[in-house]
Amino acid sequence: MKKAVILVSGGLDSSTVLALAKEQGYACYALSFDYGQRHRCELEAARKVATMLGAVEHKLITLNLDSIGGSALTDAAIPVPQSDSADSDNGGIPVTYVPARNTVFLSLALGWAEVLGARHIFIGVNAVDYSGYPDCRPEYIKAYERMANLATKAAVEGRKLHIETPLIDLSKAQIIREGARLGVDYGLTVSCYSPDDAGCACGRCDACRLRRAGFAAAGVADPTRYQQKNRE
């Protein structure tokens, strides 16, 4: 059985990716990061999702990205915006962008893949509803894969590594339809940038807005638990 490392955040997209990798016949090794993010309940969501979708193993790597700062998601001094990111005067890239996050995550996935002998790394990046993050674009992923194939012992020995991005051209609604088809319980997942301690979503941040609109467009019932005050 061929092995794959799947980056699993506990959110909607990466949970769908895990289900898709499983459907494609991979033995799935789920990888999550405790990187000082404010929304810690996503780690609990990642654990539940990995179990639900039958990952062979779920590894959690701790690294203190908060010591680098620079993002509303890891720096307590930067507030998470409650409005559309397009309003941001940040050059079109929202303050929730975490510097080099996907590069860091893919690099640790690369290390684990090499140890496992896995030749496929799955990541739930998306170039449609991508919120303006540079490290979600197809040209970035292609350059990463090229670099990775020069970086490792496996590559030097001719075992090519593939970065798999099954969501890259899908809308949020299409992603949700795929997940629904595969039986993903989105009620377990957390997408919100400012959830409460129980994992209930704010319903207002960029991530919540994209997610809510996705369920509506997909015609799938939204199982998200919203905070009482923000229910619509």
Next chain:
Amino acid sequence: MKKAVILVSGGLDSSTVLALAKEQGYACYALSFDYGQRHRCELEAARKVATMLGAVEHKLITLNLDSIGGSALTDAAIPVPQSDSADSDNGGIPVTYVPARNTVFLSLALGWAEVLGARHIFIGVNAVDYSGYPDCRPEYIKAYERMANLATKAAVEGRKLHIETPLIDLSKAQIIREGARLGVDYGLTVSCYSPDDAGCACGRCDACRLRRAGFAAAGVADPTRYQQKNRE
């Protein structure tokens, strides 16, 4: 004053790189990793070297690469070889290779560089005495730089990032001569794969052999503290 992030391990090469970056007029931000390596005294060496060479800041990022394993440097189940790596039946790549290490380290440097507004990352890779590590080759570094310039907000906004590898074509003797010229105190640095708790070198592992031969070839007195039993 232009800023640079310098990867500083506490070893001979990266200490020389820090001295070279300083000479070139950079405000130097030194970055080290506590990644579960066996030779923890190198972190103490990194701190001393960063102070000695006037780094503006020395940041230590903790990440548990030992949970990934796969290397004699992080996995207690794999012994560090005491003979020449060429004897290894490991496809020419020694067991001291840490999967994707430089990729992981450069990625965290990239994140910090973006937050600092630094456009230069210095790394002490070397393609001459490189022990067969794939992620020390020029083609790897070039591919990394290309990927990095698609990964970040800074790059999207046109501020190109440079990966600086001033040692890449130098022999160990040439590196040591550069450091001696710049007043680097190599007595503070630790290169050994199996130092004792006091930071004294074994004198026998690959890293010690390369280092000792380098001092001899450079005609520079070797200030390394060797373990009593292994002095020659």
